[in-house]
Amino acid sequence: MVEQLKKSVRDVPDFPKKGILFKDITTLCKEPSMFVRMVDMMAHRHIGKKIDLVVGIEARGFVVGSALAYKLGAGIVLVRKPGKLPHKTHQASYTLEYGKDTLEIHQDAIQPGQNVIIADDLLATGGTAGAVAKLVEQMGGNIIECSFIIELDELKGREKLSPHPVFSLMSF
Secondary structure, eight states: OHHHHHHTOEEEETOSSTTOEEEEOHHHHTSHHHHHHHHHHHHGGGTTSOOOEEEEETTHHHHHHHHHHHHHTOEEEEEBSTTOSSSOEEEEEEEETTEEEEEEEETTSOOTTOEEEEEEEEESSSHHHHHHHHHHHHTTOEEEEEEEEEEOGGGOGGGGGTTSOEEEEEEO
16 A cells, blocks of 8 residues: 555755755645545544644644544644744744755643654754754644655664654654
């Protein structure tokens, strides 16, 4: 099943800049049977467990996170770029494979002790997810897992997420 999903991912060379081979999940998501299979495979380990929130990282993480939250009966929390959230926020800056960026989360989005899954489409260097993990920890959230559709193994992003469990549906 994972091989079918892998075949649904489109490679886009030189995006967002020269030398990057972008893994495009829009081709996987537009096919209903593939999208449902992907969500089911990512969620199955947590069915029946107490997951309070799924944190979706802008922007494709919103798609993954919302679907997982729905499947698990959990809430969804959005982590966005600066200035996009309307209430008071916590902020974290980080480096990624092609530059630097900053993310924000509402200060009241996570309560201490809540069980959280961090969700995004892709784990590359781990900078983005690592920054989000720090925000969740700062707020007292209990990170159950960092969950991704794709992991780029050679970039060793999961090392930046230690000691948190990491799940990737497929690796390249």
